[in-house]
Amino acid sequence: MNIRLLAFSFLISASCFSQGEPFRRVNEFYLKGDTRVIGNTILSEHATKVYVRPKGLNDRTEMVYIDIDADSETFSSSNASLDIPEGAKIKYAGLYWAATYPGAKGKQKTRGNRIVYDVKNKRDRPFDLVKLSFPGSNGYTQVQGEVIYDGMRDEIIELKNAAPYVCYSDITDLLVSKNAASGSFTLANVIALEGYMYGGSSAGWMLYLIYEDETEPLQYFTGYHGFSFIKPENTQELSFKNFRAVERGDVKTSVTLAALEGDLILHGDGVSVFKEDTEEYIPLKSRVRYANNFFNSSITINDQKYTDRIPANLNTLGFDLAQVQIPNKNNEVISNDAKQVKLQFKTESDRLFVFFSAFQTEISTDYYQRVVVEGKPDTIIKPAQEKIAEEIQQKETTSQENVQLYGKDGERIVNSRNAALAEMLKVPALRVPGMNSGYYVVNHVFSKRNYALKWKEKMQLKGFSPVRFVNPANNYHYIYLDYSKDPDALYERLLEYRKLKDLKEAWILKVNLD
Known part of the structure; x- marks a missing residue:
């Protein structure tokens, strides 16, 4: 029939x-x-x-x-x-x-x-x-x-x-x-x-x-x-x-x-x-x-x-x-x-x-x-990012006497940018049409799309909201977890990310800058 x-x-x-x-x-x-x-x-x-x-x-x-x-x-x-x-x-x-x-x-x-x-x-x-x-x-x-x-x-x-x-x-x-x-x-x-x-x-x-x-x-x-x-x-x-x-x-x-x-x-x-x-x-x-x-x-x-x-x-x-x-x-x-x-x-x-x-x-x-x-609009809570944000906020409220250095004349010495961050920022920025210019925390790159998608799903199971993008220069697939216009602030978050399993090798990548 x-x-x-x-x-x-x-x-x-x-x-x-x-x-x-x-x-x-x-x-x-x-x-x-x-x-x-x-x-x-x-x-x-x-x-x-x-x-x-x-x-x-x-x-x-x-x-x-x-x-x-x-x-x-x-x-x-x-x-x-x-x-x-x-x-x-x-x-x-x-x-x-x-x-x-x-x-x-x-x-x-x-x-x-x-x-x-x-x-x-x-x-x-x-x-x-x-x-x-x-x-x-x-x-x-x-x-x-x-x-x-x-x-x-x-x-x-x-x-x-x-x-x-x-x-x-x-x-x-x-x-x-x-x-x-x-x-x-x-x-x-x-x-x-x-x-x-x-x-x-x-x-x-x-x-x-x-x-x-x-x-x-x-x-x-x-x-x-x-x-x-x-x-x-x-x-x-x-x-x-x-x-x-x-x-x-x-x-x-x-x-x-x-x-x-x-x-x-x-x-x-x-x-x-x-x-x-x-x-x-x-x-x-x-x-x-x-x-x-x-x-x-x-x-x-x-x-x-x-x-x-x-x-x-x-x-x-x-x-x-x-x-x-x-x-x-x-x-x-x-x-x-x-x-x-x-x-x-x-x-x-x-x-x-x-x-x-x-x-x-x-x-x-x-x-x-x-x-x-309650009839309120839906808001998705991202547990992993929320936890990291709280830890960084706690650091920022720590007594300034613990983090500031002073010279012999009592003038504050401004710490120079972290050397590891400085090295990351020396790498030329990627050019990716449609992406916001700024700094991204990347934790993996794949040459094959299906591998990138599996990694993205793995990060989702850990409570993150990963995003995938493709570098048109080589067609590689990047997975990023965080974004900022401020590299120093992002680096603070990167240090917290690196304390987590599977994120120890994460780094900061520039996109559409320079």
Whole structure:
């Protein structure tokens, strides 16, 4: 199949999409807690049996509704189990269901050497009403959904023919009122096209849940929904803001993706994360999600297949659900104090229907207190530089009798400039267009860009705010930590820097002077 209906769990900018329904923010939380996502497909080859063909394709399968509940009042149903910590408080629960639904039944015929598709029966049921069974409920509860998008009403012919729809319901109050927690969730009466259609029919549902737990780290959570049509010639970028990552230590960022996806064996689709230092996109992948075939008709949690559901089809015939941590070893992709994460979605052959995005990351406690609680502008504290500045200030307030020399007539003798500094200043200044003229504390030079970027990240982990620049005379990459117009004052700071590991050989460099 060459149609994908995607649901993503990332923080995104609503202005990044141009076709379909503009994205809008659904929620935003700053709290100690975490997320869970569950869901299942609603179409397969058999109503109750597990689908076992690993390379089966939905456009070559005569689709029927999955119906596992033995309830005569439902025509489709599938199940998934939720597991949250004991005592956790549900703060948000968003239920989504989506499908391709140009009609009730589709047929496939062969005419000569061509395969043609015909939708025999038009839409015959409303698709915004489903039934939900959950822990604490007595049977099914009817859920009325908000129609986020209906492709049948779109002016774009491809969308009108595939007729995807997306529905949403905030069921937070429903779950909280019933004290719902871990256990089995069943969604019934999700509507889709049965049989065959061009590109194949797909349908599925997901529950995205945010919970509060004081044992978890402070995190930022947000979610958006809408509908965007992404084609091979139309790569999309999504921007995630309204947070600041932790000041030090590992930056942990998670995303959750749900999708109705086309061909399991059709490669060329992917999600990438923007790496600011190298200004390039790094493919998002895991052990069960691949860089060149991320959407592969499966349900996965981090690096494992998720099978706590009925039916537990390993090949979900077009439906994808994935919870993924953005790989960030040594904070190579997302650095400490990062304020933005950008994602890119592209496909070389399939088309994508993006309808949901949410994002979470551990955040700075200083940012939370200053920005969220007090409503003040954000200010990044640089621990290493702050410490050095304090030590220098202490030196400057030391009694002048300890630092001044006097001659026989009582006149003060002005110390000559430090010899080591004088030697450094004898070196001709570099000419670097765009840089301020002055003096820079440099602590490493590299001939290769990737080595410089790794060193820069290492300095960031130590609490500095390093900056990289390139000397156009030799294309060498310099990393500097400090800057001043006053070489003597900068030299005082240099002496403090040299007391730290990895900075013993730091020196002062002139730029755009002489």
